[in-house]
Amino acid sequence: MNFWDTVTGNDLTREWQAFEARAESLPAGHLAAWQEIKNRLFPHGDFTGRNLMPILDGVLGLLEEAAAEGRGAHEVLGDDIDGFCAALAGGEGARDHRDRWRERLNGNVAAKLGRLGG
Structure with missing residues (x-):
C-alpha cells in the first residue's frame, strides 16, 4: 500500500470490493x-x-469456512448476532463513534467554560 492510496482511500475501496466479491x-x-x-x-x-x-x-x-463445511450461519454465529458483533467490537457497551465525538465535544466545552470562568 502506498501513501497516495492510503490518503485517498483507494486501498479501502479495493479491499471493500474484494470483500463484496467474496461475499457474493x-x-x-x-x-x-x-x-x-x-x-x-x-x-x-x-x-x-x-x-x-x-x-x-x-x-x-x-462465514466462507462454515459454508464450505456445510454448516449454517446460525450454527456458527449463534442466536444473538447483536452479541456477536458487540464481542467483535470490544464487548458489551463498546464505544462507537458517537460516544467518542460526544466525549470530545464535552471536553472542549468544559475547557472553554473553564477558561471563561477562571
Missing part, C-alpha cells in the same frame, strides 16, 4: 448474516472504517 459466492443465509454483521459493526468504525477491515475479513473468512 456465499449461500443466501450466510450472505444475509454478512449484511447484518456489516450493518451492526459500522457504528463502531472510525472515520474511514479502516479499523473494521481486519474484523470484517475475519468474519467473512468464518
Whole structure:
C-alpha cells in the first residue's frame, strides 16, 4: 500500500470490493448474516472504517469456512448476532463513534467554560 492510496482511500475501496466479491459466492443465509454483521459493526468504525477491515475479513473468512463445511450461519454465529458483533467490537457497551465525538465535544466545552470562568 502506498501513501497516495492510503490518503485517498483507494486501498479501502479495493479491499471493500474484494470483500463484496467474496461475499457474493456465499449461500443466501450466510450472505444475509454478512449484511447484518456489516450493518451492526459500522457504528463502531472510525472515520474511514479502516479499523473494521481486519474484523470484517475475519468474519467473512468464518462465514466462507462454515459454508464450505456445510454448516449454517446460525450454527456458527449463534442466536444473538447483536452479541456477536458487540464481542467483535470490544464487548458489551463498546464505544462507537458517537460516544467518542460526544466525549470530545464535552471536553472542549468544559475547557472553554473553564477558561471563561477562571
